[in-house]
Structures are given as C-alpha cells and as structure tokens.
Amino acid sequence: MERALTSDDPRLATTLQSSPRKSGLRYVAAGIGVVGGLLLLVFGAASASPVLGVVGFVVMFAGVAFAFSAPRKSTTGPVGVVDEHGKVTPPKASAKKGAPRQGFLNRLEERWDRRREQGGR
Secondary structure (H helix, E strand, O other): OHHHHHHHOHHHHHHHHOOOOOOHHHHHHHHHHHHHHHHHHHHHHHOOOHHHHHHHHHHHHHHHHHHHOOOOOOOOOOOOEEOOOOOEEOOOOHHHHHOOOOOHHHHHHHHHHHHHHHHOO
16 A cells, blocks of 8 residues: 555655654754743843743743744745656646646545556456
8 A cells, every 4th residue: 555655646655754854953043042041031030020031931932832843845946847858847727727626535535546446457
C-alpha cells in the first residue's frame, strides 16, 4: 500500500514521511527570549512592578511559541510544468476553470478506484 501511494502521489508520500527540520539558530533565539523574559519577570517581581513582570511573561511565552512553531515554507522559485527541454511553463489554468472542484476525499477515492482497476487486470 505504501509503494502504491508513493507511485500514485509521491509528493503526498514525502509529506507524510518526513518532518520539517528546524535550525539550531531557531532554538538559540527562542532560548535567549525565554531567558530574557525570565529575567524581566524576576526583576519585575523584585521591584514590585507588575507591568515589567507581565512583559517578561509575554516575552517568555513568545520564545517558547517561536521554538515550537513550524518554520515558514518558502514560496519562491518557478511554479509550473517542466517540459522535455528543461523549461518551466506556467500551468494551464483554463482547463481547470470549467471543471467542478472536488473535495480531497473524492479525489482520494477516485485514485483508489483507478488503482484497484489497474491491479485487477
């Protein structure tokens, strides 16, 4: 079943298999944010300044959220179809305009049916 998925939709198979790697710099920046926020929180508590304590907590929370959030995907680069000469041409949008949009599950079901028909021969 895994081989059939890989041959039918390699991009989906790759997405399901690999998790995005986060750089070490991301964790270092998040750690600096957490430590800085903790220092602000402690200093705010020691000086009886609730505003400074709240700012410190927010900075700590932002550092942790930054560490565990997924990095943004790059959308640069050519988008389209590569022909036999290696040139990238934009995808033809006119063919998709007339066709009704199908849901994700409907497309998966159609692919499954086609795969079962091809395997039964």
